[in-house]
Amino acid sequence: MWNDLKDTIIKIINAENDDRIRINRLRTMRQGEKETVRGYASRFEAYINAVKNKVRSYEQRDWFLDGLREPYWFKVETFCPTSYVKAKDCVLQIETFQKDRERYGDRKSVPIVEEKSQSTDTDIDNIMAALGALMINHVKQETNEVSRIDKIEADVREMARAG
Numbered sequence: 001m002w003n004d005l006k007d008t009i010i011k012i013i014n015a016e017n018d019d020r021i022r023i024n025r026l027r028t029m030r031q032g033e034k035e036t037v038r039g040y041a042s043r044f045e046a047y048i049n050a051v052k053n054k055v056r057s058y059e060q061r062d063w064f065l066d067g068l069r070e071p072y073w074f075k076v077e078t079f080c081p082t083s084y085v086k087a088k089d090c091v092l093q094i095e096t097f098q099k100d101r102e103r104y105g106d107r108k109s110v111p112i113v114e115e116k117s118q119s120t121d122t123d124i125d126n127i128m129a130a131l132g133a134l135m136i137n138h139v140k141q142e143t144n145e146v147s148r149i150d151k152i153e154a155d156v157r158e159m160a161r162a163g
Contacts, residue, residue: 019050019051019054022047022050022051023051023054023055025047026044026047026048026051026055026060026063027063027066029043029044029047029063029067030067031067031068031069031072033069036095037068037072037091037092037094037095038092038095040067040068041064041088041091041092044063044064044067044088045088048060048064048084057083057084060083060084061081061082061083061084061086061087064084064087064088065077065087068091072091072094072095075091075094076090076091076094
């Protein structure tokens with residue numbers, strides 16, 4: 001009986017010590033110089049899950065942010081995350097954006113207008129050719145009368161001669 005009580009007390013003390021060790025480790029954990037944010041977040045998550053109920057939510061957030069390297073910490077702070085989970089999600093998005101930027105470069109605007117205008121000119125030429133082909137097969141409905149456009153053109157020419 002005495003041995004059982006002794007073992008129980010030792011387990012409780014060890015568990016409390018383990019929690020204190022984990023909490024101290026969380027408070028001092030830092031992102032490595034070449035470590036990705038995802039790697040740091042995974043390490044932090046492993047410790048936080050063990051002591052989640054013994055650490056306040058703002059402490060989780062603050063300790064996580066304190067461990068981030070400077071450029072990430074500064075960028076996340078501008079978004080003012082209210083919890084550890086929001087801070088983690090935010091910094092992971094920032095890291096993904098940074099990696100995409102490095103992979104694809106800083107895509108500056110390309111003169112799309114020039115490309116579009118060439119394409120548009122070609123499209124207009126094709127449309128005009130198609131309309132021209134349709135006009136060949138067009139049958140005038142008014143065979144005896146001059147079309148309205150032809151009449152307007154004739155009136156404009158007369159006014160130009162007269163004026």
